[in-house]
Amino acid sequence: MPMYKKAMFILLIIVAAAAGGTYYGLYQEGQSVVLESAGTSDGNLPAKxxxxxxxxxxxxxxxxxxxxxxxxxxxxxxxxxxxxxxxxxxxxxxxxxxxxxxxxxPEKNPAANGSQTERSNKSKSADIGEKVNINTADEKALDTLPGIGPAMAKRIIEYRETEGAFQSIEDIKKIRGIGDAKFAKLKDKICI
Missing domain, CATH: 3.10.20 (Ubiquitin-like (UB roll))
Known part of the structure; x- marks a missing residue:
């Protein structure tokens, strides 16, 4: 039985040390001092x-x-x-x-600002082989793209306004309704 008594004695010492450490930690926590932030005068951390x-x-x-x-x-x-x-x-x-x-x-177009001929040229750009910039094109220019109607053009513009500019042409697939098949038809007609 001496082995049993040694084990119990060691276990009792471990429990006493754990209890003492817990009490000491709680006591020190109550004694802690909150320091003023050195970064800003209102105590907030500097903005990321x-x-x-x-x-x-x-x-x-x-x-x-x-x-x-x-x-x-x-x-x-x-x-x-x-x-x-x-x-x-x-x-x-x-x-x-x-x-x-x-x-x-973008820079302003040096041609007549907003003239009717400029608008019609922009609308025809997808038909004659010019690429449409999906970051700057208006609704009419986007509507000229294959598979993009007025509703989809509005979604593209709405996405740009809320999420920011497209980083690559593949990002257009983030628009609801544009999947891999529609993107395959668009990829040669769009740019950023």
Whole structure:
């Protein structure tokens, strides 16, 4: 029986040490002091930054770091603002940005702004072999693509406004109703 007594003694010491450690930990937790944050005056942690690639009609195109939750306007401002030739109506400046996103600011068409001939040429572009830019095309131009009707064109524009620009032409498959078969018909007629 001496072996049994040794085992019980060791077990009793382990239980006492665990209980003592728990009591000590709880006691120390009650004595802890909350320190003021050194980063900001209001005690919040500094905001995480995301990186966005801004191209097109901005003063200094390139990679910019903006706070998480920033909008397209913040990224454009970080690039020095828009050029006078920028077509700001084609960019949703209120769009929330994601890390790694590309934001392209198109230039205004040097031809007559919004003339009827320009609109009709844009609508015919898919028919004569020109590729349609799925990031900047209007509803009429998207409607000229094979298998894309007015409803699908609206979905594409809605996706661009909520999710941002397409990063590759394959991203158009994220639109409800565009699968592999429809994409196969589109891929030679679209670009980004």
């Amino acid at each position: 930054e995301i990186t966005v690639y801004v191209t097109g009609a901005v003063n200094k195109p390139g990679l910019v770091k903006v706070p998480e939750g920033a909008r397209a306007a913040d990224a454009v401002n970080a690039c020095g603002g828009l050029l006078p030739t920028a077509d700001s109506e084609k960019v949703n400046m209120a769009q929330a940005l994601k890390d790694g996103q590309q934001l392209k600011v």
